[in-house]
Amino acid sequence: MMKRLIPDTIAARALMVLIIGLALSHLASMAMYTTDLSNTLISADGRHIADRIAAIDRVIRKTSPDEREMMATRISDDTLKVSITPHNPAGEMTNPGTRQARLLTILKTHLDPVQGRRIYLRVLGKKPVRTAENRNETAETVLVSLSLPEGKWLNFTIPLQSPARFLTLRFGLSMLVMLLAIVIFSAMVVNHLTRPLAEFAQAAKRLGVDVNAPPLPERGPAEIRKATQAFNQMQNRIRRFVEDRTQMLAAISHDLGTPIARMRLRAEFVDDEDQQKKMLADLDDMERMVSSALSFARDDAIREPVEKVDLRTLLQRVCDDLSDTGYAVTLDIDDAVLAYYCHPSALRRALGNLIENAARYGGTARVFIKRETERIFIVIEDTGPGIPPGRQEDVFKPFFRLETSRNRETGGTGLGMTVARTIIHAHGGDIRLENRKEGGLTVEVRLPVVSS
Structure with a gap:
């Protein structure tokens, strides 16, 4: 099954390796970018929430106990619910997540230091909220409870900003643009690098048909140039071998022609007619064999x-x-x-x-x-x-x-x-x-x- 998925040509395989490698690299870089962006947004959102809670806490503490609940109601809006209760609605937080633990740490650093203050945080899960842009969305919500001097609890119900998503339309478009650019650029580069190989294959095929074909131009990368040079040298050696063989057989044919002619002349003087016919027939066969051997050895079919x-x-x-x-x-x-x-x-x-x-x-x-x-x-x-x-x-x-x-x-x-x-x-x-x-x-x- 895997062999069917692997392309057959070097160009296609090189292109596939480039596309897969660069695509994986792009995915990894986007994943790291999204993680860093999420961490940055979480920290910024945590500081923003902590600043608001700290400011409201100062206002509530400066307000008289009888007017605190009314002040909390006035401060509340669609993105931040403030209330005062006699009991702690958040309760003890067990196994807080990374984001909740970070938010709790930021809160402790932003709130005014008060003797005996207790801070609790509880995750309420995803709830419908209304954003600052006046849109209805679903966001993860947390409940923060701060102890007040008179024994009551100041509570904040706050939606958290959603972390940056990895698979988004923007990511898909960037991936598509990147792949298109890779395919176009890689195809040009791979075609340029593998063109000498195609020419090399054609030259090797042509050598089997025409040993006198022109030499292959030595161009391309160093490895291709070395292989081309070796191929041209091999072609020259084969050509010299064929020429030497042809010249040798032509010389043998020429040299044999003289004694055969002398033997034919002498056969004419043989008195026995039957023996004379046999000798002339043998000489004809010898001439025919020499001529056939020479014809076979020649490269007339190629020339x-x-x-x-x-x-x-x-x-x-x-x-x-x-x-x-x-x-x-x-x-x-x-x-x-x-x-x-x-x-x-x-x-x-x-x-x-x-x-x-x-x-x-x-x-x-x-x-x-x-x-x-x-x-x-x-x-x-x-x-x-x-x-x-x-x-x-x-x-x-x-x-x-x-x-x-x-x-x-x-x-x-x-x-x-x-x-x-x-x-x-x-x-x-x-x-x-x-x-x-x-x-x-x-x-x-x-x-x-x-x-x-």
Whole structure:
């Protein structure tokens, strides 16, 4: 479940971490601010209440005992009820809360020091009160009782100011504005930081298709620059390796051409006609093997420029050429144009090898195309004996042949499938083999859809 909630891309994960971290930081700072504000308001409210009680207490004490109750009635208003009773209505306070204990302490410091004075405070709970702004609200109310010299009690019923609330509309708006600012700013920063990674991934994918692709620009943070530099160095080493291999095989092919030509010349002077034919046939096979090996080693498929072609027309030409040479090939596609960017000659050669193998060893070859959003499938089906599953990968090895003879009538040198997969890999695709239930083999060429 947690894996589903975690984004898949680095940019999204970085953005999520930034948003969650800053949001939690904002919540913590707002909580501390609200707590400090509440403490400040409680202290200010306590001092304000203590000042009023102390002032009224002085007035009542200076008033004659007979007129004190009338004076208390006159002083009372909607926010402060003052009364005089013969008994203590507050009683003993047990387990006072933090705010009540603080208010009691403030009262003791603000009231005039009187010998034998007793002060009691009791919480009455939330009661409806009328505020100074002439609004009806519900507020926590306390009862404060002060002892008078004649034995009576001066009582104050006082609403306390509500502490600052944490979850308010203002807090919600500040949170929303903060999150929007974080998302916009973080998205810009994360996109800037991860763009080199996206370019790095595209370059790595392009390397598998074109070893001669231009080097990746070295920019971004130091870590990305180091990785890019290492990638460019690796690409240069791979390019040099391919070039050295091609040059070496070209030199071998050139060097072998001279002795083969001399052997062919000498074979012309052999008197035994039967031996002469065998020697010339062997020399033809040698030339063909050298030419095939050199063709396989070259990187012509990569050097050939990319062109936009109609894949349907390309397949039609391949199938027509094979049909003209006597192979049973059918192409089952519609007339819609299927534009594709590729190395045309190389792709035509790869598909030709695959379709020719299907028609030669499978009797007949049926070719059709399947299209998906990101891939194109070229499917080749035959009606032959198929290939044992354990040997399907072997057919892509250089010079491997299921048909073991070297007779040119039954097959070549065993490089056709190898060359085909090399070319398909150079286009960023792959080849998959699978035996059909009804008999025969299915060859599926998977090509990526590219825009240019």
